[in-house]
Amino acid sequence: xxxxxxxEDLLRAYRMMKTxxxxxxxxxxxxxxxxxxxxVHLYAGEEASATGVxxxxxxxxxxxxxxxxxxxxxxxxxDVDGMMAEIYGKATGTCRGKGxxxxxxxxxxxxxxANGIVGGGPPLICGAGLAAKFKKKNGVAIAFVGDGGSNQxxxxxxxxxxxxxxLPCIFVMENNGYxxxxxxxxxxxxxxxxxxxxxxxxxxxxxxxxxxxAVYEAAGEAVQRARGGxxxxxxxxxxxxxxxxxEGDAQTYRGVDEVKKLRETKDCINGFAKRVTGAxxxxxxxLDAIDKQVLAQIDSAVAKAKAAPKPAASELxxxxxxxx
Amino acid sequence: MARTITFQQAINEALSQEMARDPSVIVMGEDxxxxxxxxxxxDAWGGVLGVTKGLYPKYGERVMDTPISESAFIGAxxxxxxxxxxxxxxxxxxxxxxxxxxxxxxxxxxFRYMFGGKAKTPVVIRTMVGAGFRAAAQHSQMLYSxxxxxxxxxxxxxxxxxxxKGLMIQSIRDNDPVIFCEHKMLYGVQGEVPEExxxxxxxxxxxxxxxxxxxxxxxxxxxxxxxxxxxxxxxNNIQCEVIDLRTTSPMDEDTILESVQKTGRxxxxxxxxxxxxxxxxxxxIVAQKAFRALKAPIEMVTAPHTPVPFxxxxxxxxxxxxxxxxxxxxxxMAYKG
Numbered sequence: 311x312x313x314x315x316x317x318e319d320l321l322r323a324y325r326m327m328k329t330x331x332x333x334x335x336x337x338x339x340x341x342x343x344x345x346x347x348x349x350v351h352l353y354a355g356e357e358a359s360a361t362g363v364x365x366x367x368x369x370x371x372x373x374x375x376x377x378x379x380x381x382x383x384x385x386x387x388x389d390v391d392g393m394m395a396e397i398y399g400k401a402t403g404t405c406r407g408k409g410x411x412x413x414x415x416x417x418x419x420x421x422x423x424a425n426g427i428v429g430g431g432p433p434l435i436c437g438a439g440l441a442a443k444f445k446k447k448n449g450v451a452i453a454f455v456g457d458g459g460s461n462q463x464x465x466x467x468x469x470x471x472x473x474x475x476x477l478p479c480i481f482v483m484e485n486n487g488y489x490x491x492x493x494x495x496x497x498x499x500x501x502x503x504x505x506x507x508x509x510x511x512x513x514x515x516x517x518x519x520x521x522x523x524a525v526y527e528a529a530g531e532a533v534q535r536a537r538g539g540x541x542x543x544x545x546x547x548x549x550x551x552x553x554x555x556x557e558g559d560a561q562t563y564r565g566v567d568e569v570k571k572l573r574e575t576k577d578c579i580n581g582f583a584k585r586v587t588g589a590x591x592x593x594x595x596x597l598d599a600i601d602k603q604v605l606a607q608i609d610s611a612v613a614k615a616k617a618a619p620k621p622a623a624s625e626l627x628x629x630x631x632x633x634x
Numbered sequence: 635m636a637r638t639i640t641f642q643q644a645i646n647e648a649l650s651q652e653m654a655r656d657p658s659v660i661v662m663g664e665d666x667x668x669x670x671x672x673x674x675x676x677d678a679w680g681g682v683l684g685v686t687k688g689l690y691p692k693y694g695e696r697v698m699d700t701p702i703s704e705s706a707f708i709g710a711x712x713x714x715x716x717x718x719x720x721x722x723x724x725x726x727x728x729x730x731x732x733x734x735x736x737x738x739x740x741x742x743x744x745f746r747y748m749f750g751g752k753a754k755t756p757v758v759i760r761t762m763v764g765a766g767f768r769a770a771a772q773h774s775q776m777l778y779s780x781x782x783x784x785x786x787x788x789x790x791x792x793x794x795x796x797x798x799k800g801l802m803i804q805s806i807r808d809n810d811p812v813i814f815c816e817h818k819m820l821y822g823v824q825g826e827v828p829e830e831x832x833x834x835x836x837x838x839x840x841x842x843x844x845x846x847x848x849x850x851x852x853x854x855x856x857x858x859x860x861x862x863x864x865x866x867x868x869x870n871n872i873q874c875e876v877i878d879l880r881t882t883s884p885m886d887e888d889t890i891l892e893s894v895q896k897t898g899r900x901x902x903x904x905x906x907x908x909x910x911x912x913x914x915x916x917x918x919i920v921a922q923k924a925f926r927a928l929k930a931p932i933e934m935v936t937a938p939h940t941p942v943p944f945x946x947x948x949x950x951x952x953x954x955x956x957x958x959x960x961x962x963x964x965x966x967m968a969y970k971g
Binding site for chain 2: 372374403404405406407408409413415416417418422423425426427430432433434435436437438440441442444445451463464467468470471474475628629630631632
């Protein structure tokens with residue numbers, strides 16, 4: 311499957327992962343200044359999962375995300391300026407400042423929302439898959455779920471429903487090892503989440519979520535199955551997050567130097583770069599050029615977000631039916 | 635042309651006519667077809683009490699059975715709505731909201747606002763409400779107040795076959811999530827219903843009986859009980875104006891306030907438990923906005939603050955009846971500052 315990726319695909323994948331990384335590293339830094347309100351959950355470290363999956367999708371396809379949603383949004387094509395402004399709670403944000411980090415959505419792009427409720431997305435994705443089935447345009451619908459969300463009843467019910475209704479759905483279980491501060495090796499009763507696929511009558515695939523190519527290949531097969539009317543698939547991506555559950559999490563539950571070692575040995579972007587440059591598919595200079603462009607893009611997004619107006623007071627009462 | 639049909643037939647007709655008109659309308663719920671995957675007949679049930687019977691033979695795969703997984707299929711209906719369908723999902727009994735409430739109040743209700751006005755969620759959740767069926771504590775509640783509390787949801791409680799059809803069609807066409815509460819004791823009630831398609835706008839109460847002495851605000855099955863009480867009271871020359879709210883979100887404050895301005899007395903009748911229900915809500919609005927018009931303290935006739943009992947004798951005591959309404963009306967009439 312990896313061989314089917316063109317140079318343009320590889321450049322796009324690298325840019326996507328790098329954009330997510332830079333976005334998250336920057337939000338991490340900016341959050342520390344106190345300018346960003348509320349809860350922020352960062353996706354840094356997990357980029358290969360969102361990218362490897364969303365590289366297969368078009369605007370007609372739908373995804374539902376989690377509280378750790380920035381990476382999925384970027385991978386699905388949501389405008390980075392709008393996202394940054396949303397995180398700052400500004401009028402120019404994707405949701406006009408009314409959603410925030412945990413609720414970035416762009417229905418036009420097929421992004422059905424980050425979600426503040428763990429396990430909130432899978433039922434919705436069954437619905438998106440059902441709509442795709444009725445519309446007969448070969449659409450697929452993908453729920454990203456964390457290891458914590460994999461234990462929610464909503465997720466388990468959705469796995470069952472997706473098979474019963476033979477929906478074009480894919481459940482991507484991003485197992486980053488921790489539900490908040492609780493280790494998944496303790497909270498997930500089976501050894502691997504992927505084992506659950508069997509119980510719900512669908513294929514399950516486990517991949518190294520640090521490896522873009524592994525994710526891309528597994529997702530490609532699942533998307534093909536879904537588009538071909540062969541029903542849902544569960545993919546477990548074993549991966550790691552670089553930051554805490556949310557910003558401000560001191561992560562004392564993690565091992566000494568755990569994150570440092572992960573960054574040195576498991577980093578998905580370094581791994582990707584090494585592989586594509588080593589195989590002579592892309593040059594380091596090309597990647598450096600992308601790095602520079604991405605950095606400038608994120609700088610600009612932050613500057614625009616900071617300068618953007620706050621929502622007008624009248625916005626409080628719009629976009630909802632008022633009967634009082 | 636109007637003819638007499640039941641409340642249940644009126645809802646079925648509304649669903650069928652909207653499905654015929656708009657291919658994006660789909661119907662789903664536990665046993666909404668009945669017989670799925672079994673060896674016998676299809677459309678065996680058409681819903682647990684038969685409200686959706688006959689739709690599957692007409693509309694095939696657009697009428698769907700579901701596993702008993704309310705979170706998954708109510709959520710799926712909501713997700714399908716955001717993706718361009720107009721699903722009507724049946725939550726068999728409103729009491730079952732406990733197993734799927736997140737999808738309704740954290741997801742469906744929030745999308746339009748939380749996503750900056752860009753999301754439409756045209757889903758209807760049909761659900762059975764109310765006591766009287768000897769169905770006991772977990773199949774008899776009047777939980778519409780909980781949904782009315784949530785911004786982003788619209789809440790509909792029809793009382794007559796005519797209203798059931800017009801409000802259902804309106805609900806399907808509305809772009810916000812609608813909770814459509816069907817009182818199980820009304821399914822067999824008959825009334826005149828036009829064969830034609832028509833809608834009843836939300837937020838327009840129905841003045842079911844005019845009167846000058848006391849305003850009686852009510853909804854759902856209690857409309858019929860209030861009308862019975864009003865007929866009895868009229869024999870003693872007490873004229874009640876009986877207002878059926880029809881929808882609690884939005885709620886027609888103007889019709890209530892205008893009536894209280896005229897009568898100066900208010901009795902609110904609500905089959906729900908007494909705390910934080912529609913009766914307390916209406917009372918608060920009138921106390922705040924028509925205080926000077928009141929000639930007597932507001933009276934509320936509600937169920938007691940208990941679960942719904944099983945024993946028929948106890949359940950009959952639980953449900954507000956005409957005698958209780960009449961006593962409340964007599965009390966406000968007798969009040970002397």
